Amino acid sequence: xxxxxxIPAQGFLTTxxxxxxxxxxxxxxxxxxxxxACCGIELMATASSRYDLARFGMERMSFSPRQxxxxxxxxxxxIKMMPVLQxxxxxxxxxxxVISMGACASTGGVFDxxxxxxGIDQFIPVDVYVPxxxxxxxxxxxxxxxxxxHIDQEGLPPTGGKRVPLSIxxxxxxxxxxxxxxxxxxxxx
Amino acid sequence: MATASKPNLDHPTFAILKEAFPAITLRGTEYxxxxxxxxxxxxxxxxxxxxxxxxxxxxxxxxDVVGIDYLGYPAPTIGRFAVVYNLCSYERDDRxxxxxxxxxxxxxxxxxxxxxxxxxxxxxLWPGAEWTEREVFDMYGIRFRNHPDLxxxxxxxxxxxxxxxxxYPLRGRGERETYRVIDRTDA
Numbered sequence: 001x002x003x004x005x006x007i008p009a010q011g012f013l014t015t016x017x018x019x020x021x022x023x024x025x026x027x028x029x030x031x032x033x034x035x036x037a038c039c040g041i042e043l044m045a046t047a048s049s050r051y052d053l054a055r056f057g058m059e060r061m062s063f064s065p066r067q068x069x070x071x072x073x074x075x076x077x078x079i080k081m082m083p084v085l086q087x088x089x090x091x092x093x094x095x096x097x098v099i100s101m102g103a104c105a106s107t108g109g110v111f112d113x114x115x116x117x118x119g120i121d122q123f124i125p126v127d128v129y130v131p132x133x134x135x136x137x138x139x140x141x142x143x144x145x146x147x148x149x150h151i152d153q154e155g156l157p158p159t160g161g162k163r164v165p166l167s168i169x170x171x172x173x174x175x176x177x178x179x180x181x182x183x184x185x186x187x188x189x
Numbered sequence: 190m191a192t193a194s195k196p197n198l199d200h201p202t203f204a205i206l207k208e209a210f211p212a213i214t215l216r217g218t219e220y221x222x223x224x225x226x227x228x229x230x231x232x233x234x235x236x237x238x239x240x241x242x243x244x245x246x247x248x249x250x251x252x253d254v255v256g257i258d259y260l261g262y263p264a265p266t267i268g269r270f271a272v273v274y275n276l277c278s279y280e281r282d283d284r285x286x287x288x289x290x291x292x293x294x295x296x297x298x299x300x301x302x303x304x305x306x307x308x309x310x311x312x313x314l315w316p317g318a319e320w321t322e323r324e325v326f327d328m329y330g331i332r333f334r335n336h337p338d339l340x341x342x343x344x345x346x347x348x349x350x351x352x353x354x355x356x357y358p359l360r361g362r363g364e365r366e367t368y369r370v371i372d373r374t375d376a
Binding site: 080112114122 | 345352359364368
């Protein structure tokens with residue numbers, strides 16, 4: 001939705017500065033992709049023309065964490081990767097948000113082994129958990145929209161203080177298609 | 190356990206090795222057309238040198254070096270650990286496996302250096318063995334003499350175990366839980 005729709009014929013409008021800042025902030029959340037596994041493929045699909053991340057002002061993947069607002073951790077993370085992930089998080093400037101995309105980043109997923117981190121929220125703050133293995137692009141967009149709603153409602157995180165991670169878990173938004181049950185045979189009859 | 194059929198030791202490399210090394214213990218086995226030579230650890234390097242340089246063998250490519258832990262194996266084995274060298278000859282279109290068995294002399298739950306778990310590195314013959322031997326060292330704690338750079342390759346430097354040993358628990362001993370936690374005030 002563009003701002004033009006809100007401007008009346010006279011060509012000006014009144015608003016509070018806070019709302020304007022929030023609007024501009026949420027309309028250009030630059031993502032920092034941290035794609036380590038198949039969730040990264042869905043992340044790329046989200047940026048493609050079909051799902052069009054550019055609608056949210058996010059088409060510019062910021063490969064420099066210093067210019068990024070949203071860290072999207074897509075995929076499993078080993079302990080050996082944690083110094084890199086934490087460094088990237090520390091290099092991001094406030095306000096910053098973290099999306100844990102997919103089962104592996106959120107819980108370790110099926111990789112219940114000695115070196116895989118069982119949820120990145122053990123070691124870095126996570127704001128939004130997007131479930132799925134991997135999540136569909138619609139789910140990731142839903143997670144991004146949750147951050148946008150939060151910015152619209154809350155505004156800036158308090159300065160100086162320790163902002164508690166949002167801990168938003170996204171619910172599935174799509175209906176699962178019914179599985180075919182008639183006319184399917186498995187093996188020899 | 191089903192009775193194993195007698196291995197078919199007709200790979201020509203067996204006869205060549207038997208003729209070239211009459212004094213040392215060589216054992217052979219075969220499974221589905223893949224022949225494996227079992228050598229004693231002290232004989233490994235000279236046998237490998239021969240396999241690479243002899244024109245009748247000419248195994249000029251080392252595809253892989255892997256470790257095996259036979260703890261709890263259902264059949265009796267010669268030793269607890271094995272290192273398998275997967276040799277390949279591009280010139281003769283041939284494949285051959287060389288296996289070394291090792292028995293640990295100290296408990297295997299730590300990372301202390303075990304003088305019994307040592308084999309000679311083949312990096313001087315096939316430079317590509319460097320990383321695969323590092324992987325075997327990382328995962329099993331088997332060390333390679335004369336290796337140019339024997340460090341861990343997959344796990345991190347301070348990792349307190351050799352994780353592919355069968356007496357190491359799948360979920361580890363807390364390595365994945367112990368790491369520093371950062372919060373929003375860190376920048």
